[in-house]
Amino acid sequence: MQYNKEILRVLAEAGAEGLSVRKISRHVYNACNTLFHPITQEEVHKYVQSYLLKNSKADDPFIEKKRKGVYRLNRSNKITQQLLLQFRRGMEKEEEKPAVDHSLSLF
Known part of the structure; x- marks a missing residue:
């Protein structure tokens, strides 16, 4: 689902x-x-809240609860390390595209 991503x-x-x-x-x-x-804000909030709770309660969670209501990625988890590498590669690919001027020259 797009929300998870x-x-x-x-x-x-x-x-x-x-x-x-x-x-x-x-x-x-x-x-x-x-x-x-x-979509409604309430619908998204409920989904995000349940997703974070569900994924922070595992034995070796890839999302950890820092304090009440605050979540972060567990950097010691192997799944999280792989996700971070994928996000970095995706951002690098977007930045590599050079801007090409396709406008016509007047002269």
């Missing part, structure tokens, strides 16, 4: 400090809400 992207960008559930859900809402597929 956005949650992980936001947590990867947040770094070691992590983010609150409210801020994560706001980022996911802004990234996934479109004109043709509108």
